[in-house]
Amino acid sequence: MTISAGPVFWVLLALAFAAVIVFFERLVELRRAQIDWQDFIKGVVNVLAMGNEEEALAICEDTGVPVANVVATAIRHRHGGARTLREAVDAQGRAETGRLDRRLASLAIMGQVAPLLGLLGAIIGLVKTVMLVNSDVIVTKASLMSSSMDALVTAALGLAVSIPVTVMYGSLRVRMDRLVVELEAAATSIVGYVSQKEPLVSKEAAR
Secondary structure: OOOOOOHHHHHHHHHHHHHHHHHHHHHHHHHHHOOOHHHHHHHHHHHHHOOOHHHHHHHHHHHOOHHHHHHHHHHHOOOOOHHHHHHHHHHHHHHHHHHHOOOHHHHHHHHHHHHHHHHHHHHHHHHHHHHHHHOOOOOOHHHHHHHHHHHHHHHHHHHHHHHHHHHHHHHHHHHHHHHHHHHHHHHHHHHHHHHHHHHHHHHHHHO
């Protein structure tokens, strides 16, 4: 008994291959974005306390992670009003979150579509089986079994692809949510520092 690989079968294999690529690409990106944001902000604050704003910005640019980009935005807008500062930091935070969340939605869609494709392949296989039974040609038991197995294999492959892809998406989502929480905490911390220090700078400038 042979099992023929129909178009749905190959689509599922391509889907699985694409999901693996997206998963590892996002995993590397999310790992790269993780830093000890508290130590990073302490270092930047120490540089700012010495009046080296350009050096603080250079540190942020060299680090190049979402937290560093948000801190750099806060530094650049530190001389504006509190509302301008908060809006700039919030906008940068949303932009960083959007970049981190890129392609995660596609992974979730793959996990949802895979079992549906498997069901489609199973239905196609069952239709072929019924057509064989209703045909005028003498149908052997082996032909019926082969057609039925095609349907079962496609349905099983759909589940086999969907389950690990769903797990991949869940693990990346946990990392993503943790990064978003850290990003929000870092934004609040740097905005609080800049907001406290800016009035002192203004008073010294007035003198």
